[in-house]
Amino acid sequence: MNADVIVVGAGPTGLLLAAELGLAGVRAVVVERLARRSGQSKALGIQPRSAEALDLRGLLEPLMDRAIQRVDGGHFAGLRLDYTAWNTRHPYSIGIPQGRVEALLEERLGELDVQVLRGHEVTALSQDADGVEATLLGPGGESRLTARFLVGCDGGRSTVRRLLGIGFPGLDGKLLSVVADITISDPDGAVPETWTLPVMTPDKTGKGYIAPIGDGVHRFLFYGAEQQRLSRDAPITEEEVRRALQHEFGPGVRLTGVRWASRFTDASRQVERYRHGRILLAGDAAHIHSPSGGQGLNLGLQDAFNLGWKLAAETAGWAHDGLLDTYHSERHPVAARVLANTRAQAVLLVHDEENLALRGIMEELLRVPEANRIVAGMISGLDIRHDLPGRPHHLLGRHVPNLDLVTASGPERVARLLRDGRGLLLSTADEATFAKAAEPWSARIGRAHAQAELGADAVLVRPDGYVCWAGSVADVSGLADALARWAGAPARPSSPVTTPE
Known part of the structure; x- marks a missing residue:
């Protein structure tokens, strides 16, 4: 291969x-x-x-x-x-x-x-x-x-x-729009100089949005009645861009160049x-x-x-x-x-x-x-929650919070513990018990013990940041199941884990 x-x-x-x-x-x-x-x-x-x-x-x-x-x-x-x-x-x-x-x-x-x-x-x-x-x-x-x-x-x-x-x-597009990288002359300051969120209110005569993207170039997105009359493959002329630019910002704004332009639809x-x-x-x-x-x-x-x-x-x-x-x-x-x-x-x-x-x-x-x-x-995308097997917990299937932690080696953040692309077992109690349970998977799962408010004694985090198990020391068997599911067969046989009294 x-x-x-x-x-x-x-x-x-x-x-x-x-x-x-x-x-x-x-x-x-x-x-x-x-x-x-x-x-x-x-x-x-x-x-x-x-x-x-x-x-x-x-x-x-x-x-x-x-x-x-x-x-x-x-x-x-x-x-x-x-x-x-x-x-x-x-x-x-x-x-x-x-x-x-x-x-x-x-x-x-x-x-x-x-x-x-x-x-x-x-x-x-x-x-x-x-x-x-x-x-x-x-x-x-x-x-x-x-x-x-x-x-x-x-x-x-x-x-x-x-x-x-x-x-x-899927569905064919109904609205045809144009996006272009352009250069302009704007002596009156009609065009925003900073990045803002789009204000795309409906307008039957057309609408545009512009944002500076560096090196004197602006991104200009627009749509209107003229665009709806044209085909997807119709060439985009400087005159078409100029008309849309002046419709949105007035005749004082002058188009000086089009670096790139493309038509797109709202097809899905x-x-x-x-x-x-x-x-x-x-x-x-x-x-x-x-x-x-x-x-x-x-x-x-x-x-x-x-x-x-x-x-x-x-x-x-x-x-x-x-x-x-x-x-x-x-x-x-x-x-x-x-x-x-x-x-x-x-x-x-x-x-x-x-x-x-x-x-x-x-x-x-x-x-x-x-x-x-x-x-x-x-x-x-913050509401994404995967439907994962396991005992219900408010963190299960969600992206792990990027908490500030206090660890044995000093202050840390959760995100930095995942930099190596491996999964992570983060325990907040009963460190020895969880460490022993996860030890056979140590090549694929990192471990950390920290002071944190997670609502769980430990959480198992996949390499992509999603929590695939969260629970207490009483559910060590559930942790072993999750490790087998998301980290494969153990690299070596695991020794029995006893639950503390």
């Missing part, structure tokens, strides 16, 4: 997945059709749940160094959301162009010696019970690459999905299964939706965090039967919910009497703190 895993697509999802695999010692290679990064801004925002996940691997701090700015809260069809009602260190949206996220992740791959094979297009795929073979077309002609698994992270028009003949059911589609034998799909290759609420980039990053450690366990040979299938069972419902909420946001942006009335009611509801909290949790 040339590799353990072939990752097709060097966008944020593919690069982060490859980084997770590399961290676990998996031989991964990324195959990318483009010879170099496009430099286009594309997606622009990191949501709180993604910030928490990136913090688990030490990626958040360097990402913040490259960010444009952070903005408190989020939005639902332009209606304000308050993230502070959720228990998170990051109750804000992070404004950063997708290209900068990709650059950061590719640097991490360099540190992990994971190869990115650019300028190579996948033209054929085959698989059997032992592995996958990909035929590539690159600068040197045709070649073949074999691996145990392949993951398609190659976007909404996925070649992997097409070659497998996988359907992409999702594959029925994320796994097809030894080939899996992630990110936009598995699901597409409108950018309303700024969730797309985040959905793909979290796919990668969920899949990476499970695929690493499978290639290492210690994954229990069915572990890899939990990628689909956990992530498919999350994406389906995003598709549903973006469809709802699209309705609230349509300018007609019925929809304006509905928007007015929604605006009133979001002034109610608990209603706002529910929607904020949905858009931010």
Whole structure:
């Protein structure tokens, strides 16, 4: 085999997945059709749940160094959301162009010696019970690459999905919009100089949103009656962008250049299964939706965090039967919910009497703190809770809180304890009992004893930050079951654990 895993697509999802695999010692290679990064801004925002996940691997701090700015809260069809009602260190949206996220992740791959094979297009795929073979077309002609698994992270028009003949059911788009990276002259200061959340109120004559993204460039998103009359493939002219810019900000704003522009719709589609034998799909290759609420980039990053450690366990040979299938069972419902909420946001942006009335009611509801909290949790990803087996506990299936801890070695935070990509057993009582129970899994599970208010004597945290067991010393057998389920067979036989009197 040339590799353990072939990752097709060097966008944020593919690069982060490859980084997770590399961290676990998996031989991964990324195959990318483009010879170099496009430099286009594309997606622009990191949501709180993604910030928490990136913090688990030490990626958040360097990402913040490259960010444009952070903005408190989020939005639902332009209606304000308050993230502070959720228990998170990051109750804000992070404004950063997708290209900068990709650059950061590719640097991490360099540190992990994971190869990115650019300028190579996948033209054929085959698989059997032992592995996958990909035929590539690159600068040197045709070649073949074999691996145990392949993951398609190659976007909404996925070649992997097409070659497998996988359907992409869903709804066609109704609203056609344009996004562009532009340069402007604004002598009167009509265009905001700082990053703000979109105010996408319905307007029958059209609406636009602009944000500075660095180096004198602005991201401009707009839609209106003119765009609805055009086809998806119609060229985007400077005159079209100029008209929309001046409609939104007045004749004093002058367009000086268009760096890149693209049309997009609010279509929403999702594959029925994320796994097809030894080939899996992630990110936009598995699901597409409108950018309303700024969730797309985040959905793909979290796919990668969920899949990476499970695929690493499978290639290492210690994954229990069915572990890899939990990628689909956990992530498919999350994406389906995003598709549903973006469809709802699209309705609230349509300018007609019925929809304006509905928007007015929604605006009133979001002034109610608990209603706002529910929607904020949905858009931010902070409300994700996987349906995991085990004794019920308020933390089970949720992302572990990034608490400040007092440990034997000094102050610590939970996120830093997960930097090595292993799981974590965090005990707050009966340290010796839990240490003895987990010792056979010590190569795959880190341990820490700390003073903390968790509402449990100990919690078992998966490598992706989700709590897969929480309980007391009386439930040590439940811990052993969870360790076997999420960390595989013990590396060596465990000795009996006696429960203290």
